[in-house]
Amino acid sequence: xxxxxxxxxxxxxxxxxxxxxxLIGREKLVxxxxxxxxxxxxxxxxxxxxxxxxxxxxxxxxxxxxxVRIGELMASVPKSQGQRxxxxxxxxxxxxxxxxxxxEMGFEETQIKRFETxxxxxxxxxxxxxxxxxxxxxxxxxxxxxxxxxxxKEEQLEQAKQxxxxxxxxxxxxxxxxxxxxxxxxxxxxxLLLTDPPYxxxxxxxxxxxxxxxxxxxxxxxxxxxxxxxxxxxxKELKAYLNAKIPKHMELCQxxxxxxxxxxxxxxxDRYKQNYQSCLFYRGVNAPMLDCPLTAEQWAVQEINAPDxxxxxxxxxxxxxxxxxxxxxxxxxxxxxxxxxxFACTGTFLLASAxxxxxxxxxxxxxxxxxxxxxxxxxxx
Numbered sequence: 001x002x003x004x005x006x007x008x009x010x011x012x013x014x015x016x017x018x019x020x021x022x023l024i025g026r027e028k029l030v031x032x033x034x035x036x037x038x039x040x041x042x043x044x045x046x047x048x049x050x051x052x053x054x055x056x057x058x059x060x061x062x063x064x065x066x067x068v069r070i071g072e073l074m075a076s077v078p079k080s081q082g083q084r085x086x087x088x089x090x091x092x093x094x095x096x097x098x099x100x101x102x103x104e105m106g107f108e109e110t111q112i113k114r115f116e117t118x119x120x121x122x123x124x125x126x127x128x129x130x131x132x133x134x135x136x137x138x139x140x141x142x143x144x145x146x147x148x149x150x151x152x153k154e155e156q157l158e159q160a161k162q163x164x165x166x167x168x169x170x171x172x173x174x175x176x177x178x179x180x181x182x183x184x185x186x187x188x189x190x191x192l193l194l195t196d197p198p199y200x201x202x203x204x205x206x207x208x209x210x211x212x213x214x215x216x217x218x219x220x221x222x223x224x225x226x227x228x229x230x231x232x233x234x235x236k237e238l239k240a241y242l243n244a245k246i247p248k249h250m251e252l253c254q255x256x257x258x259x260x261x262x263x264x265x266x267x268x269x270d271r272y273k274q275n276y277q278s279c280l281f282y283r284g285v286n287a288p289m290l291d292c293p294l295t296a297e298q299w300a301v302q303e304i305n306a307p308d309x310x311x312x313x314x315x316x317x318x319x320x321x322x323x324x325x326x327x328x329x330x331x332x333x334x335x336x337x338x339x340x341x342x343f344a345c346t347g348t349f350l351l352a353s354a355x356x357x358x359x360x361x362x363x364x365x366x367x368x369x370x371x372x373x374x375x376x377x378x379x380x381x
Contacts, residue, residue: 011066015073018066019105025063032056033138053136060138061129064118067141070105071119074112077101114145121148160293167330167356174350174360175381178370181342181363182213186220191337192228192358193221193282194328194349196320199232206240214244217342218282223249226332227282230258230320233274241280254281254300258324262305276301290331297327313376319345325352333358347373 012018032055039049077098096104102112118125124147132139177184197213200206214229221227227250231237238255246252259276267273279302292298304321307313325348329339335357341349344362346369353360354377361381364370374380 011062011069015070015101016105018070018073019107022063022066022070023106025059025066029056029059029063029138032059053138056138057133060132060140064125064129064139064141064144067115068118068122068125070112071115071117074098074102075116075119114141117148118144121151124148124151156293163293164330167335169335169357170355171357171359172354173377173379174347174354174362176344176347176350176370176373176378177361177363177381178365178367179363180365182216184342184363186340188338189220189222189225190340191222191225192329192333192339192353193217193225193342194228194325194339194353195341195343195362196230196318196345196349197343199318200234200237200240201232206237210240210244213342214241215246217340218250219247220340221250221282221284223284223286224288225284226287227280228256228328228332229280229282231278231280233276233278238278246282249285250282251285252280253283255279256281257301258320259301259303260306261303287332291334292331297331302327320348322348322352325349326356329353329356329358344373344378345369347376347378351377 012021032052036049036052036056039052079098099109102109118141121144125144128144128147129139131137132143195217198209203209218227229241231241242252256279257276258279261275263275290298302324304324307319307321329352333339337358339349339353339358339360341360341362344350344364345366347362350360350362350373364373370378370380
């Protein structure tokens with residue numbers, strides 16, 4: 001049969017015998033586990049249980065070692081037939097493909113992939129064996145694979161955090177222009193439109209207001225760009241935005257939600273308390289994938305506390321958290337890209353963009369709000 005020899009851990013000397021060793025060992029382990037359960041049920045002496053536990057531990061560790069060795073050997077086998085001769089079957093000169101070898105071993109391809117994962121993570125295998133012994137438990141392949149998965153997630157999380165930290169590179173101060181955005185003209189298209197316009201509660205005619213600025217602002221975004229527009233969650237306002245005409249190179253993809261629980265707001269008696277706001281998410285027709293390495297940041301519902309003047313800076317009643325601004329900026333732009341906010345107010349989105357190394361500029365019609373933005377770090381355009 002497959003003449004691959006091994007010489008350590010007192011394991012069988014070829015891959016076929018290793019396979020049989022694993023299959024028989026699993027059956028034996030099931031039987032010993034059943035004996036331990038029976039001992040627990042009838043309450044036999046602790047010494048008897050200890051002997052059976054040690055037997056189960058020894059079998060499980062030996063089976064795991066054999067699976068690791070199979071994983072090592074199979075990882076080197078090409079998927080298709082090739083020139084290798086060290087995995088030939090006796091009496092057959094034709095090399096076997098990986099799929100053929102797996103089939104003759106009596107395993108599924110998914111099982112072999114798990115063995116190969118074990119072989120790549122021997123340190124975790126040994127750690128799992130030691131911890132199981134320490135806890136009077138029996139090690140298993142599923143336990144090791146879960147530990148490998150957890151380690152991979154931790155590494156990915158650290159890489160994502162490092163990627164985020166690398167973007168904290170303040171650039172030149174963002175510019176704010178004291179002007180009506182509907183009368184402003186962009187010199188060049190931006191990579192990201194990020195804004196928080198007045199809500200339907202602040203304007204006389206929400207449909208007319210939306211028509212006055214939305215198309216023009218979205219038309220100023222590159223076809224490779226994105227847009228996030230915070231709006232009130234009022235039905236009339238949602239209807240106005242969802243029915244508004246937008247440029248052909250932009251697509252309304254989703255209604256995102258920003259929710260918070262640290263402020264009460266109005267306390268109506270005839271309806272539910274509204275602890276969220278909508279954020280319309282647009283993509284250019286040639287926009288790339290989102291750069292969102294943290295899964296927790298990619299939910300359509302973003303739960304972040306609203307700015308609280310008692311615990312930090314709050315310059316405006318509808319001010320958005322700096323954190324949600326930074327998330328959207330990181331997800332949809334790269335360092336050096338341009339961010340535009342036609343309703344800059346006190347400068348939160350502009351300052352978040354500059355903090356992350358993006359070039360930012362915006363418009364604000366109220367001189368008092370613009371003055372606060374200047375105090376916070378913006379400069380007049």
